[in-house]
Amino acid sequence: MIPLCVPEISGNEWRYIKECLDTNWVSSVGSYVDLFEEKFRAYIQSKAAVVTMNGTAAITLALQTLGISRGDEVIVPSMTFIASVNPIKYVGAEPVFVDITPDTWVMDVNKVEELITERTKAIIPVHLYGNMVDMEPLMQIAQKYRLYVIEDATEALGAEYRLKDGTWHKAGTLGHVGAFSFNGNKLITTGAGGMLITNNKEWGERAKYLSNQTKTILANGGFYHEEVGYNYRMPNILAAMGVAQLERIDEYIEKKLQHAALYNNLLRDIQGIQLPTQKENVKHVQWLYCILVNESYGLSRDALIQKLKDHGIMSRPFFESIHTMPPYIGNKKGSMDVTNQITKKGINLPSSVGLTVDEIKIVCKCIQGWVYEKENSCNNGNKS
């Protein structure tokens, strides 16, 4: 089986985790927790970084830090993993769904303004599959209406965006707060994990405080809690793995880009297969390599997924629209024309860092194979 996206664990992970076990520093306090936050902050170029148990917690913490609460509305794309949306509900606010663009498959910034009401408090652009939302015009809208922007950068660690002044910025650092995930399939993994980043030191301190049960240590060593807090902390063992993974990030991204370039070359000329696009002001990290299966391919998207599976190749359809799921059916939304089409056509292809050239050739041959089968069956039909 060629898996969809499995971790690459071949660096210092064992050594750093063993050190935690050998020294008994296994829980939520330890040098690797601080080191992971510091190294991540330095990599991403933000002023603060707060490590969390997962990406969902990082997004929830971002909303809590910015004071989003009951009665507020938050604009978010419908085509995303549900963890971009559920945290809005956790804090008592309501998601309002916005469409995506037909070429980048991420939030259509041109459709955001029409959804803003006096209840809107924040926007969550999701940098899906390693691509990025058009952040500069989005931040202009946010500034005009005094809204917060929380970047869901869980799938786009290392992606970059160029502002009109020519400077490049990493995904997560252009909004007010950014959230990352280190789930098993993500660019770097700690098994489960997340990170909140921000360029506002006060928000960073508030996020850390909320994530640690608002714990203050009294002069006598006792604990004091000024308000209701949460336990979103990551244990030292996982942070140790994060430090080891982060050491390899440039190499991982380079591999993903090489894989995407090879996929593009091999799939380019297949009728009905649409390749991912990249805007010239975005450095896409190709976290999951994606294609669209158009009607002219002659085989449905789901039939292609089954065909790949029959050949031992794992793939996955694009995320289903969240506005069609029971908890969110009644929620406000804009036109979903593009979302409704793209969710039915998209496929994620195998994208592990450790994928080999031969494996990519096998996947592409299988996709190409259908065209030969189709042509041969037509030719046979003509002969008879």
Ligand SMILES: Cc1ncc(COP(=O)(O)O)c(C=O)c1O
């Ligand atoms: C777009 C998106 N948002 C949020 C999350 C939540 O991350 P986690 O699974 O670490 O909670 C994920 C990943 O799973 C994701 O893909």
